[in-house]
Amino acid sequence: MAIKALIFDFDGLLMDTETTLLDSWRAEWRRHGHELDESSFFADHGGDTTDERYALLAATVGPGFDRAASHARRTAYRKERHRTMGLTAGLDAWLGEAEGLGLRLAVASSSQHEWVAGHLARTGDLARFEVLACGDEVAAPKPDPAVYRLALDRLGLPPEAAVAFEDTPHGVSAAVAAGLRCVAIPNLYAHNARFVQATLRLRAATETTLTSLLTRLEERHSG
Template sequence: MIQALVFDFDGLLVDTETPALESWQQIYAEYGCSLSLDVFQHALGTSDGFNALDHLEELLGHRVDRAAVAARRRTLKTELSKNQPLLPGVESILTEAQTLGLACAVASSSDRGWVERWLKYHNIRHFFACVRTADDVIRTKPAPDLFLSAATCLNITPPHCLVFEDSPNGILAARAAGMRCVVIPGAVTQHLTLPAGDLVLPSLHAIPLDGILAHLA
C-alpha cells in the first residue's frame, strides 16, 4: 500500500531542465561551441555525471575562468527559470495527496537553495513534509540515497513510497531504492530513451491520483 509520494523537482514540478540546457547552450555559443542534448543528457537528474565546464574546456583546448562562467550560467538559468510555471497537474496531485493523507517529499539532485527557492516562489513548499537535495547526501541519482533519505525523513519504508520522475537517472535511483516509479517525461527528457517505470503518463494531470494508486495496486 502506498503511504507516501516522493517527487523529483527539475523537469517534473517545474521545467527548469529547459533553462538548464539553454543556459549552457548560450554560453557555449559565446565561445563558438555547441552543446547537444545527446551530450547534455548525462547531466540530467544528477550532480555526479556530465560536467559542462570540463566539456567546454575540452572543446576549446584551454582553460576558462571557471568561477565567472559558472556564475554567469547560474544567472542565465535563474532568469530563464523565472518564466517557467508549475507544470500541469502539480497543484492538483499535491492537493489530492493531502486529501488522501499521503505524506509528500521532494528528492532532487539540485542543491537546497535552488529547490527551496522555486518551491516557495510557486507557493507549494507547504505541501512537502521533507525536502532532500544534493546537500543532504554523498551520492545523488542514479544512486538511491536521495530517495532513501526522503523515506527515512517521512518515516515510511521504501516499498510504501511512490516516486514521480522524469529523468533516466531518477528512474534508476527509484528502482535502486526499491520504490515504485511513475514516469512523466519532461520537455527535455521526452526526447530520450527512458528506463521502464511502473507506469508512464504524459503529465501529472493525465490521471487523478486515486486512479494512479488503483492502477499500481
C-alpha cells in the same frame, strides 16, 4: 500496504529547470561561435557536472575563454527564466488531490537543499512538502538510492507505503533500488525506451488525475 506518501523528484519533474539549464549552455556555446553537442549533455546520474561542462567549453574556445564571465551570464539568464517558473503542468492539481486524500508529500532530489527549498518557497509550495531529502545530505547522487532511503527514513515509512515520481532513467533506477514503485514522466531529453523499470509511465501529469493514477497502481500491485 496502502499508499501513504508520494515522493517527487525536483529538477525536470516538479519544475522544468532542465530546459533552462540546457538553454543557458546552448547560449554560451553560440556566443563563442560553436554549437553544443546536446546528444551527450545530460548525464546518466544526478551529480553536478558543471566543472566538466566548463572544461569542455574552455577546451573548445581556447585561451580566451573567461569562465567567470560565462558563469555570471549563465546564472543571470537562468535566474531571470526561473523568476516566473511554476510547477510543471498538472502537478499543482496532483498536489491538491494528494492533500485532499490525506497523503504525505516529500521531495527526493540530487540537487542541493537550498536550490530545491528556494524554488518551492518562491512559488509558495514549500509548506506542502513534509520532507525534503537532497543531494547535499547523502554520499552519492541518483542512481544511488540513498536520497530515497533518506526520504523514507524521514517519513518513517517502509518503501511499499510510498510512490516515487521521476523524469529520468537514473531517477527511476534510484527509486526502484530503494524498493519503491515509481511513476515515470520522461522529460523532453530522455528516451522513453530507457524507462523499463518504471511501474507506470505517463506522457504528462495532465493526462490523468492523481486519484485515477493511484487506483491503477493499487490494481497492479494487488494483481
